Amino acid sequence: AQTVTQSQPEMSVQEAETVTLSCTYDTSESDYYLFWYKQPPSRQMILVIRQEAYKQQNATENRFSVNFQKAAKSFSLKISDSQLGDAAMYFCAYRGTLNTGTASKLTFGTGTRLQVTL
Amino acid sequence: KAGVTQTPRYLIKTRGQQVTLSCSPISGHRSVSWYQQTPGQGLQFLFEYFSETQRNKGNFPGRFSGRQFSNSRSEMNVSTLELGDSALYLCASSLMAGNSGANVLTFGAGSRLTVL
Numbered sequence: 001a002q003t004v005t006q007s008q009p010e011m012s013v014q015e016a017e018t019v020t021l022s023c024t025y026d027t028s029e030s031d032y033y034l035f036w037y038k039q040p041p042s043r044q045m046i047l048v049i050r051q052e053a054y055k056q057q058n059a060t061e062n063r064f065s066v067n068f069q070k071a072a073k074s075f076s077l078k079i080s081d082s083q084l085g086d087a088a089m090y091f092c093a094y095r096g097t098l099n100t101g102t103a104s105k106l107t108f109g110t111g112t113r114l115q116v117t118l
Numbered sequence: 119k120a121g122v123t124q125t126p127r128y129l130i131k132t133r134g135q136q137v138t139l140s141c142s143p144i145s146g147h148r149s150v151s152w153y154q155q156t157p158g159q160g161l162q163f164l165f166e167y168f169s170e171t172q173r174n175k176g177n178f179p180g181r182f183s184g185r186q187f188s189n190s191r192s193e194m195n196v197s198t199l200e201l202g203d204s205a206l207y208l209c210a211s212s213l214m215a216g217n218s219g220a221n222v223l224t225f226g227a228g229s230r231l232t233v234l
Binding site: 042043044045091106107 | 149160163166173174176206208222223227228230
C-alpha cells in the first residue's frame with residue numbers, strides 16, 4: 001500500500017523568507033502523481049502544485065516550487081517570499097495510476113502546519 | 119464558475135441516528151470523491167463515483183454509503199452513527215474518472231459532523 005509521510009508537524013517562517021516542507025512517500029508503482037494541497041482555517045483544500053512522476057523537471061507555480069527526487073521518493077515544497085496568507089495546513093498527497101484502485105483516490109500525509117510571522 | 123458546494127456545513131447528531139450529506143460538483147465535472155478528515159486518522163478516502171457508478175471504496179464499514187445522481191450531484195449516508203464518526207467530511211469533484219492524468223480534484227469546504 002502507498003504511504004505518505006510528512007515528518008514536520010509544524011513549521012514557522014518569517015514574512016518574505018523561504019521555507020521548505022518535507023514529504024516522503026512509498027510506492028511500488030512507477031507512474032504516479034504527487035500533489036501539495038493547502039488547507040486554511042476556512043477548511044477548503046486548495047491545490048498548490050502538482051508533479052507527474054514521469055517528468056524530470058520540477059514543477060513551479062509562482063512562489064511555489066517542488067524538489068522531486070524520484071529515486072529517493074522525496075517530494076518537498078518550497079515557498080519563496082512567504083506571505084501571511086500562506087499560513088495554513090499543507091498536505092502532501094499521492095495518486096497512483098493503476099485501475100486496481102490507486103488511480104481514483106488520494107493518499108494524504110498527516111500535514112504540516114505552517115505559521116507565518118511578521 | 120461555482121465551486122464544489124457541500125451542505126450542510128455543520129450538523130450535530132446523536133449516537134444511533136443517521137445522516138445524509140450532499141455534494142454538488144463543479145458544473146461539467148462527472149466524478150465525485152468523498153474523504154473523511156479527523157485529528158486522529160487524518161484524511162481518509164471514502165469512495166469515488168463516476169457516472170452514477172461507485173468506482174472505488176475505501177476501508178470503511180458498510181454503515182458508510184453513497185450514491186451519485188444523473189446530474190453528478192452526490193450524497194453520502196452514515197447510518198447508526200458512532201462517536202468516532204465525528205469528522206469533517208470533504209467532497210471533491212473532477213472532470214474525469216480517477217485514472218486520467220488531468221484528473222485534478224477540487225474540494226468543497228466540507229461538512230462538519232459532530233456526534234454526541
